Each structure stands twice: as C-alpha cells, then as structure tokens.
Amino acid sequence: MSQTEIATSTPTPAAPAPADHLLAHLNEAQRQAVEAADGPVLVLAGAGTGKTRVLTVRLAYILQTRRAMPGQILAVTFTNKAAREMAGRIAGLIGRPTDGMWLGTFHAIGARILRRHAELVGLKSNFTILDTDDQLRLIKQVIEAARIDEKRWPGRVLAAIISRWKDKGWTPEKVPAEDVGDFAHGKAVELYKDYQDRLTALNAADFGDLLLLCLKLFTEHEDVLADYQRRFRYILVDEYQDTNVSQYLWLRLLAQGERNICCVGDDDQSIYGWRGAEVGNILRFEDDFPGATVVRLERNYRSTAHILGAASGLIAHNQDRLGKTLFTEPPDGDQGEPVHVQGVWDEAEEARTVGEKIEELQRQDHLLNHMAILVRAGYQTRAFEERLITIGVPYRVIGGLRFYERQEIRDAIAYFRLLNQPDDDLAFQRVVNTPKRGLGDKSLQTLYAVARSRGQSLLTASQMIVETDELPPQRRSSLRGFIEDLARWRAQSTTMPPSELAEVVLDESGYTMMWMQDKSVQAPGRLENLKELVRAMAEFETLADFLDHVSLVMDVETGPDEDMVNVMTLHSAKGLEFETVFLPGWEEGVFPNQMAIDENGYAGLEEERRLAYVGITRAKTRAIILYAGNRTVHGQWQNNIPSRFIDELPTDHIDRGDHAGYDIEQDEESLWESAMRRPSFGGRQSNYYRVVEARAKRFDDGSEVYVPVGQGRGVPAIGTRVFHQKFGYGEVQAIDGNKLDIAFDKAGDKKVMAEFVEPV
Ligand code: ATP
Ligand code: MG
16 A cells, blocks of 8 residues: 555544543543533542542643643642652653642642741741651650650650641640640640740741641731632642641632632542541532532442452441442453452461462562552561562562561660670660660760770670769669669570560560550550561570571662562552552451551441452452461460451452361461470570770789770879869779779769779
C-alpha cells in the first residue's frame, strides 16, 4: 500500500480538542467529576473506583484548559510520596512540568503558607518545626517550670492532650470548659498556653501549629485570607474522609472564595478516628457547599470480582455507613482467584507460608514490588522480616522503621550488648540513664572525663567513680545500683536462657515500666515490640548468638529502586495497590485489635473493620489472609481464635486452606524436643576486658598510682596540697590505686579520683 492511498482512503482526523485525550481513559461518571471543573464537587465512592485517578486527571484538565496556572491550584494528598507521584503523573498527562503548584500534605502546605506570613502570628519566617522529641522536651520544661510533678503528670500525656486540641482547632482560649480534663488538677489549659508562649519565644512551631496558626492567620487577617481565596482558584483534596477538624476548617476558609473545591473520599475507609479524623466532615459536604455536584463511582477497576465481593461482604457488617454499590467488570468475565484464607499453626509457620508463596510467585516472574505484607501492628513485621532475610528476599518497610531499628528495640539490645561486652561504651551511653536514673549530663560528663583520661571504658570508670565522692551521694548510689544490676545480670546470663534473661533485665532495669507509664500513642506498640523481642530471643541458645544474629539482620541494606517486597501496616497502605496482598494475623485480639475495642467499643470495632476493608481492597489479583492457632505472647503459648472478620467474609468469595501442611503430632513433638534441648549453659566464655595501658608511679612511701599512658596530670603523694574543682583545697591523706583520700579544708574528708585534683 502506498502512502498516497493511505492519505486518500483515511481522511486526516481533526486535531483533538486539547483536553480530550485526558478524558479518554475515564468512564462516564469519572468524566463528569472531571468536567464539572467549576463549583463544589464531592466524589464519594468505594475503594479502587478511580477517585485518585479522577483527582489527577482533573488537575491536568484544569491546567490543560487553561482555567488556572499551576500556582493557582491547591492540591492536598495524604502523604508526601503520594504528592510526588501525582505531580509526576500530571506532568506526564500534560507534557510539561507542574512547577509552582501547591501540591502536598496539609502540613507541608500549612508550613509553606506560614513561612510567608510568620510575623503576623508572632514568628519569624525561619521558624523551626519541632519534631515530636523536641516537642516533648519542651513540654516537660513547661511542666517543671509550673512546679508540677512530671512523674505524676507526665509530659507525654500533656503532649497528646495538646495535639488533640490542636486537631480540633482549639487554641488555649477556645478549649471548652467541659473538655479541660483533670490533668494536673485541671491545669492543662494553662500549661498549653505556657507551651505556646515558649514556642513563640523559641521561634518554633509544632506539627499541629502548622494548621492551627494558619487558622489564626486567616481569621485575624482578612486581607491575607482574601488573598489566598483569590489565589487558589481550584482546590482538590484526596482521602477527605480522614481530615480532622482543623484541616476541615482550614479548607472551608480557603474554599469560600472561588468555591471550586473537589474532595474525594470513602467513608468506608476512614481509619484515623483515633487520631482525631472526623468522618462527619465528608458527610457534611453538601451542607457546607450547597449546590455541590456529588458524584458516585461504582465501578472498581482495581480488584477481581472475588476480592471485591469479599471486601464488600465484610464491610456490609458495619452499621454506621452510607452503603454503596460496587461492581467490577473484568474484560473476559473472569472472577479471578477467590480470597484465600489460610490457617497456620503459629507465627513461624505464618512467616514461612508467606515466604514460600512469595518465592513461588517470584519463580513465575512476578515482581516483588507488586507484593505486600500488610500487618495490623508494627511488632508483627519482625517474623516476616527475618523470614525474608533468611530466604534472601529483599524487602522494604514502608512508613516505619525496620524492627531492629526501632528505639525500644535498640535500647533493649544496648542492655544485652553491655552484658555481653562490658566495654561497649555506645551501649552504656544509651542505657545508663534510660530509664531515668538521675544521671544527667553533669554526672555523665564527670564519667566521660575519667574514662577518657584513663583510656578506660565508661563502665570501668564508673566502677571507680562510685568509690569516691565525685558524684553527689544520690547520683553515686544510683550509678552504683546500675553497676550492681549489670554485674548480677551478667552472672545470670551464664545460666539463664536469653529470653528469660531479657525479661529479667527489662523488668528489673525499669525499662518496661518506663513504657507502661508512658501515655503516648506509641507506648503500647513499643511494649508489644519488646514482648516480640523477648519471644524472638527464645530461638537462641546464648546471648552472644542472638547479638550476632542482630548485627547480621541490621546489616541488610537496600536501595530505594530495587525490586522488593513491601512490608507495612494497614494504616500506611491507604491509597496504594498491589497485585498480591498478604494479610496475616487475622485473629481475635490481634485483628480486630483488642485495645481498639476496649477503648472505643462498637465504634472501635467498626474502625477495625474498615481497616480490614482497606486491607483487602489493596489487592488487584490475589489476597491471602492468614491466621495462626497459636501465638507466643510474653513467652507463653496462647491459643488464638480466628478473627470474626473471617466469618464475615462471604463464603462464595473465599477458599479455605486450614492447617495445610501441618501435622499436629510431628509439630508438637519437635516443639517438645526443642523445649527439652533448651540449655542451661554454664561455663560460657567469660567476658573480656580491654587492657588499659598504664604505668605505675611509685612514691617514696611505697604507694603506687597507675597513670594511664598519655595522661599529663601530676600525681600527688601523701601530704601533697591539692586543688579539686568541686571541693576546693585539701591535703592527700591516703592513696588507693587511683583513688585519693583527701582532707579538704572546707568540704572535709572525701574520696576523689586522682585526675580531678591538681597539686598546688
Ligand atoms: P482508593 O479508595 O483505594 O484510594 P481510588 O478510588 O483512589 O482507590 P485509584 O487508585 O484512583 O482508585 O484507581 C484504582 C485503579 O484503577 C488504578 O490502578 C487506576 O489506574 C485504575 N483505574 C481507575 N479508573 C480507571 C478507568 N476508567 N479505566 C481503567 N483503569 C482505571
Ligand atoms: Mg485513592
């Protein structure tokens, strides 16, 4: 066929209208949501129906039809990662970069606005954004300054109270009398006010302020608000069901100008009620913006019919919901694989089963990037992480730290390292005052000075220092207590199995208690992680074996772009999708989470069920739910019953593989065997001490002082007049190694370290 023939037989089509290609990949309802570019629009639709796609195309459409310049668009996503992905997709759709767009999370955009007007809310434009650690430190200072006992009224509790108030849009003046609560006998509001004053003085803002101060700015400076209302000609919000009150107020103020606001969300996926999100915000949209176009999307493009059927059947058990129809239309009428529900013996078998399935899929050329393990609680990731490491499958943990990188795990391991290797100064520094033993910076500096000048480890230096009066009596006795504890545990470590020892150490050190008294949202998770650590240690014969294992596990490094299995909590999985999703731990108490039910009753249960719905609907082709009949909690076997959510799954969308490959007799036997093999291992290689190079200096009276090599200070003999920083002038009475008995002129008889005195 010649070119001319083509030209004559096929007339050249008219150039498409500029935005047509954008609408080409949308269904009718989605297109409506995009084309209704002006005026308020709410897209209220189930999972996987293309809400995020609608938002992305709508943004591209607004730019392409020249309704607005990038700088005139405000788009809010739930995570920074989602914002980056959206920016990339829009650029792809319109063929040019989208620089200048206000695209990001509420916090990121709030910060950007505040920086431009900081002086109007009492800050300078270079204000610092405090992280949670700094925030807590400051709150503690405020509590102490108010002469309130921080032990009784912990800073963490106040921090949580204040951030809830900020989520609700309450400045100290706006906290309603009935919500003041009994913290420090009703002083929380005063403390909140002090805290805000301190923040201002420090030219700092915390996360909650990024929105709260924006609200203050907008309400107190109409001209500024009017300016933003004009600027943001189009506002778009993803995951609207999870906005809290202050985010909602912020959006409402900004949208009152042009009223071109488009929010997309799904009431069935509201999973942040525990953090102050109010699903009511989405239900109220039509009242807030009368005449709003409400679009419902019913076709799910993500999942197979079986997956969608299972998820829909489950969520139908929630009473407090709007209810929606969802359908999927596979091109060839294929229902896909039913959701697989697999019972296993225990968590080890659970991890093994998942690992095997992953390897099987890998052999069939499935990408690891397309697989995810979604857990209810952070501690559950450990078993999977270790299994994946063992079988050599790379993985990434999204939205959280890998198990052994978590603060509480690092702390606990520092204790164990110190038992195994007393000269491990890094470990010593980490735990000497954790939990608090009153060994603050000043005491530690004294300790460091001695250790440094003598070339000794911190522990050895401590052992010496407690024989002297260098530290005030209270500090000295708590340091002595710490040293004695370490010595006792070290002795026990030769006979006790590692997991038992771990429990002893964590309890007797007060470390577990520290987190039990902690009222922060993270505390229960940390306690669970600690229990999980103790459990993990049961698999090792000696503490040294366990520590070796940890250093190997911690060493696995991975780059961001590699093909890796995704491991994360259900909360972090919101908005994402994967071909294969593993959903382990579907047992009563684990999921639904017992605490969520204890604290929030029926509402808590419904939020858990929404989380289960979010989990299943992440899957495109394969969803595998697992539950274990036994889980070790606190070193104790515990029988678990399958989650009620499993019973709620419609039977025609699932297939069950209960206890496949599990031979009760054999497994019990091997369990018994390994219990019997558990060693009480005496005579283990003793701990070694670093040899410190020193030379002896002999005095006329026959006494000796060991002077570490490199140390320049003069060493006094009996009768020498000396000066000591803390005790002043005195005379050496006796010399015992490095310790001197000195009669001070003012302070009386003291034992001090040789390096802290100067002959005069
Ligand atoms: P979630 O509630 O989980 O956030 P969502 O409603 O935001 O889901 P999207 O993530 O936008 O859904 O879309 C789900 C999947 O369906 C994506 O892979 C998307 O590309 C695809 N999709 C959406 N709309 C269409 C369409 N009209 N044609 C083909 N694929 C589509
Ligand atoms: Mg989405």
